[in-house]
Amino acid sequence: MAPKSRNLSIVGRGLTNFESIMWVFTRLSALGMYALILFAIIGALIMGARNNMNMADVLRWGFMPNVTHVQSTALEDTTPFATPFWKLVASALLLVATAHGVHGLVVIADDYITGERGRKIVRLLSIVMMVSMSLMGLYIIWTS
């Protein structure tokens, strides 16, 4: 009987190839997104969301803490929501979410596209999509 994987070192578990590392990344990035979204929601509550934003507004800000997401609310002053600090938080959330999402698309595609050539094309397209979406998202965050 093979030794239980629980007792093996990282290398022993086979976490040496890209797919296994991304398997771990998918789980850890999920926790990371929970942390970032909760952080953004708590931040919004401290910055005046309690009286001037409804639940939908707070969640909208939480899922992407970009200042354009609070401009339609009853907040009198949205400048605290547009600081470089929140742009950094939004950038972190964007990059983590893009990597998580694009890798998820690759995992789904691999279930249906099984040829070697097709999988190569999927990987190439996924890299193009990840880079372009990250750059466009960063541009929107830092210019809004």
Added chain:
Amino acid sequence: MGLKRNVSLGTGLRYKGGGPMLVFVLHRIGGLGMATFVTIHILSSFFGGDIGQFANKIYENWVFQIFVFFFVLFHAINGLRITILDLWPKLIPYQREAIWIEWAVFLPIYALAAFVILRTGLAGG
């Protein structure tokens, strides 16, 4: 690689996986939906124009929001279950119980949110 499974779509659809299969399918549909939603949202914010305005109009519609909130919340809660079970593999034998807990967390939150969205939507808000 070239992994061949030789399972037709019909056989796949007839597969009776029960609760775990249901959450797997919902997680997958939700992930695909969110990827599409976020991609179009970034593109429409980046390029703007009439098509961008049109996309934003759809996103702000309450009928659309009821669907989006279902899949986002489900993907988030189911993802948390997967993460917890995978990081603590001793819990994997209790997968079915974990899925029941997951529904017990998901349904009240979603029902409350859907009620609020529906009420504001029907009132024309």
